[in-house]
Amino acid sequence: MEFFIQQVINGLTLGGLYALIALGYTMVYGIIQLINFAHGEFFAAGGYMGVILLSFLAAHGYMETHPWFCLFGALLLTMGYCAMLAMAVEKVAYKPLRYASRLSVLLSALGMSIFLQNGLMLTQGVYDKAYPTEFTHGGLDFGLITFSYMQILIVAVTIALLLGLNALVFRTRIGTAMRATAQDKVMSSLVGINSNRIISTTFAIGAALAAAAGIMIGLYYGSVRYDMGFVPGIKAFAAAVLGGIGNITGAMVGGLIIGMVEIFAAGYLSSEYKDVWAFIILIAVLYFMPTGIMGENVDDTRV
Amino acid sequence: MSTTLGSRKVWLYWAAGMAWFYLLLWPLMGIGADGAVSFADSLAVWGYVAAASAALLALRQLHARGAFAAVTSPLARGLAGAKTGMDKVPPAVWWSLALCIAAALPFGSGRYVQDVAINVLIYICLGLGLNVVIGLCGLLDLGYIAFYGVGAYTYALLSIHYAMPFWMALPVAAALAAVAGCIIGYPTLRMRGDYLAIVTLGFGEIVRLILNNWMALTNGPNGILGIRPPTAWWPSFEGTFGFELIQMKKLTALYFVILGLTVLTTIAVHRLNFSRIGRAWEAIREDETAAELMGVNTFRLKLLAYATGAVFGGLAGAFFAARMRFVSPESFTFIESAMVLAMVVLGGMGSIPGVMLGALALVALPEVFRQFELYRMLAFGGAMTVMMLFRPKGLWPAKRFGARSEEMD
Amino acid sequence: MTGTATPILELRDVVTCYGRIQALKGVSLSVMPGEIVTIIGANGAGKSTTLMTICGITPPQSGAVFYQGQRISGLSPDLLPSRGLCQVPEGRRIFPRLTVRENLEMGAFFRRDKDGVQRDLEHVFSLFPVLRERRRQRGGTLSGGEQQMLAIGRALMGRPRMLLLDEPSLGLAPLxxxxxxxxxxxxxxxxxxxxxxxxxxxxxxxxLASRAYVMETGRVTMEDDARALLANEAIKKAYLGE
Structure with missing residues (x-):
């Protein structure tokens, strides 16, 4: 029983992170019907920016004096950095191809993904980079179950970001404009919405969320690697599809489900094949209910 | 400057882009793990990129204003003349010429050249196989390397457990790859476009994970050692005249095996391309709904394309196992899929000479620029995006590819 | 014609193409401030393309569009609503998954004066009381007539000086x-x-209109007072079903 509850906690933590990454896929897909292959790389870049900034702060001793301040500062800077990165990628690799065939855009995205991954490798090295994790030890002990401070932090930040995103998309003028652009680009430009700017903003927001997930994964596992974006990227995509691609709430739910399934499969079945489950869910969902569990419509024009 | 080299706006954009680029570059290169801050490295890289992009931009601007017309227009005329001249020669002549050069290559060249040539030919086979799936039928398959892996492991296992000779294992490898193609294709091919891409990517990863984790069968990440090379009956003149079974360990011999496979693959793909099935594939690629309405059984034909591509991948894989005499899951990662894809895209989707050119470029060029080995994948990724931006039909475009969509723009 | 010298909208010899097909083959027309001008014509005559070209969605190949004396062809379409040029496009194009209220707010997307927007919202609700009842409902769930009202209301939210209306009667009951x-x-x-x-x-x-243009296969074939056209025998036969 304790094991079970512990697994639920772990699953929530991981699932929340997948949800953060999945949001980027789903928002970009919702607005320009593109699977942004480079999205996993934004996540990886977030992980690296986190380790760079935190090591910098640790080396200068700020981590000991103001750990929380440093952590949140690094989080914000990382999110900003990845937002800038995503906007640059969008401008260079996707925007000129907006009216090209889908295969071209997809291949361009794939090229960008390889490019960014190797850019990270060249600048940061092929080996794992360790996070400064001294301050993340410890946790709340409830008898046999432990809720580490790191997990509390991750869950709290994830919830805050998800709520923030929901408020942004469903309560603000920009959010409404994003949804309007996703639904009808011609009409949205007829009412004066600059769709290029909205698309750019969407990329930035998605990448910022992925970056937050990257820095938190780094803190959670203690290290990052240049190719860390690939597998979580696919899992998060599976989460987005599971929730119905284009559907923001769906991506959040899908992320949690994928995280839970992965943790439970690793805990009760076999840890070697834990990465397979996301793929199997992805294929099963696409085969049996391509609209996902939340049912955003998926027809020929969107696939 | 700005007035002579084109509009000021372009250069303003360029400057903004470069500033943006530096902001992205510096944190990655300028902050050390020990907290040291430096600017030299990042500025150096930035300087190269800025100079190169400025030069390209300037050339482009000048070109757009016709500044090179004196050079380019005679050049273009010359090229066009050469092309019409070359078109008069029947393609069979060109193919024979290429084959002769390929056949003569191993004589008088060293091990290194032969090794690279074998690699090029393996990738040509893979590229042609993938070309059936993506170039002819328009299905973006990101897990293609899985079939290469299936072929390689099939021969590896048959060889070490049952000592099956290469030539007998070859059809088995092809058949198993085709079966794998059907198993993967059956649930996925009902999806369209980008979903298919990501699902095939997932399947590719599953195959790799199985190879990595099924210790009893595949020996996991350690791989399988001791695979036999291909054998051949070779005339022997010792004593009485006869044939003796020799193992082809020499690179020259292996080279001819893969050359043979390449020729076979090329002919098969060419015949398929201009067959009834090939036309149906093309119809599916250009407009699946229309093809379906015209009575093309799209699902069955897509499955066929997928399985056909898999067969060529399996053949190449079996040869790869025989040539390396060792297989491990390391050789079948997503990056390999992306490499093969890059060849097809770079060369020109649907074009056989294009794919060959692509394979040659992506395998041989890195050998030439050995000292830049580290930057190889970076350049691949960048080249893929740049190709899509400026020349989406590839270096050697297929003649019939997308004629309809061409008309549209 | 009204007395003002400069037209609020003028098209000079506009040619628009879809791919290789010329949809507009040199259209010229002008609209004076305060007028109601109508373009009539059969299916595929290029009427909707004319409006989309004015708004910059399908930019003209040659020729020019002037609005309030300034050339607007070549501008990005999203710059026009803030200049007071709004369109109610064919098929209404309601944002189906936004609520009625959000649809209306999108009509005022470029405006920063919150109070003014609020007043205009009330104004639209007073013009179309049914929209007030349905303000929390998704746009896609409205009936055709309600959607048309919403589309007009959305355009009014941008405080237009000039409104382009494309087939507002399409598919609606006579009442x-x-x-x-x-x-x-x-x-x-x-x-x-x-x-x-x-x-x-x-x-x-x-x-309804004071003047009218008749379009046929991408060209303006006739231009006259609306009343005169109503009496015109050829027009009667071709378009009025008499």
């Missing part, structure tokens, strides 16, 4: 069409909004 046309007339008379109306229902359009 609702009459209601909508009376609202259009009111917008023009009471608020001074210039209107360019594209209609297949030539009879209705000619009764």
């Amino acid at each position: 609702i069409v009459r209601h909508i046309f009376s609202i259009i007339e009111r917008i023009n008379k009471q608020e001074g909004v210039t209107i360019l109306l594209v209609e297949q229902n030539a009879n209705l359009a000619l009764q």
Whole structure:
């Protein structure tokens, strides 16, 4: 029983992170019907920016004096950095191809993904980079179950970001404009919405969320690697599809489900094949209910 | 400057882009793990990129204003003349010429050249196989390397457990790859476009994970050692005249095996391309709904394309196992899929000479620029995006590819 | 024609292509401030393309569009609503998964004056009381007539000086069409909004408009007072079904 509850906690933590990454896929897909292959790389870049900034702060001793301040500062800077990165990628690799065939855009995205991954490798090295994790030890002990401070932090930040995103998309003028652009680009430009700017903003927001997930994964596992974006990227995509691609709430739910399934499969079945489950869910969902569990419509024009 | 080299706006954009680029570059290169801050490295890289992009931009601007017309227009005329001249020669002549050069290559060249040539030919086979799936039928398959892996492991296992000779294992490898193609294709091919891409990517990863984790069968990440090379009956003149079974360990011999496979693959793909099935594939690629309405059984034909591509991948894989005499899951990662894809895209989707050119470029060029080995994948990724931006039909475009969509723009 | 010298909208020899097909083969027309002008013509005559070209969605290959004396062809379409040029496109194009209220707010996307937007929202609700009842409902769930009202309301939220209307009667019951046309007339008379109306229902359009253009296969073939066209035998035969 304790094991079970512990697994639920772990699953929530991981699932929340997948949800953060999945949001980027789903928002970009919702607005320009593109699977942004480079999205996993934004996540990886977030992980690296986190380790760079935190090591910098640790080396200068700020981590000991103001750990929380440093952590949140690094989080914000990382999110900003990845937002800038995503906007640059969008401008260079996707925007000129907006009216090209889908295969071209997809291949361009794939090229960008390889490019960014190797850019990270060249600048940061092929080996794992360790996070400064001294301050993340410890946790709340409830008898046999432990809720580490790191997990509390991750869950709290994830919830805050998800709520923030929901408020942004469903309560603000920009959010409404994003949804309007996703639904009808011609009409949205007829009412004066600059769709290029909205698309750019969407990329930035998605990448910022992925970056937050990257820095938190780094803190959670203690290290990052240049190719860390690939597998979580696919899992998060599976989460987005599971929730119905284009559907923001769906991506959040899908992320949690994928995280839970992965943790439970690793805990009760076999840890070697834990990465397979996301793929199997992805294929099963696409085969049996391509609209996902939340049912955003998926027809020929969107696939 | 700005007035002579084109509009000021372009250069303003360029400057903004470069500033943006530096902001992205510096944190990655300028902050050390020990907290040291430096600017030299990042500025150096930035300087190269800025100079190169400025030069390209300037050339482009000048070109757009016709500044090179004196050079380019005679050049273009010359090229066009050469092309019409070359078109008069029947393609069979060109193919024979290429084959002769390929056949003569191993004589008088060293091990290194032969090794690279074998690699090029393996990738040509893979590229042609993938070309059936993506170039002819328009299905973006990101897990293609899985079939290469299936072929390689099939021969590896048959060889070490049952000592099956290469030539007998070859059809088995092809058949198993085709079966794998059907198993993967059956649930996925009902999806369209980008979903298919990501699902095939997932399947590719599953195959790799199985190879990595099924210790009893595949020996996991350690791989399988001791695979036999291909054998051949070779005339022997010792004593009485006869044939003796020799193992082809020499690179020259292996080279001819893969050359043979390449020729076979090329002919098969060419015949398929201009067959009834090939036309149906093309119809599916250009407009699946229309093809379906015209009575093309799209699902069955897509499955066929997928399985056909898999067969060529399996053949190449079996040869790869025989040539390396060792297989491990390391050789079948997503990056390999992306490499093969890059060849097809770079060369020109649907074009056989294009794919060959692509394979040659992506395998041989890195050998030439050995000292830049580290930057190889970076350049691949960048080249893929740049190709899509400026020349989406590839270096050697297929003649019939997308004629309809061409008309549209 | 009204007395003002410069037209609010002018097209000079506009050619627009879809791929290789010329949809507009040199269209020239002008609209004076305060007028209701209508373009009538059969399916595929290029009426909707004319409006989309004015708004910059399908930019002209050659020729030019002038609005309030300034050339607007070549501008990005999203810059026009803030200059007071709004369109109610064919098929209404309601944002189906936004609520009625959000749809209306999107009409005022470029505006920063919150109080003004709020007042205009009330104004639209007073023009179309049914929208007030449905303000929390998703746009896609409205009936055709309600959607048309919403589309007009959305355009009014941008405080247009000139409104382009594309087939507001399409697929609606006669009673609702009459209601909508009376609202259009009111917008023009009471608020001074210039209107360019594209209609297949030539009879209705000619009764409402002061002047009209007749389009055939990408060209303007006739231009006259609406009343004169109503009496024109050829027009009667071709478009009025008499």
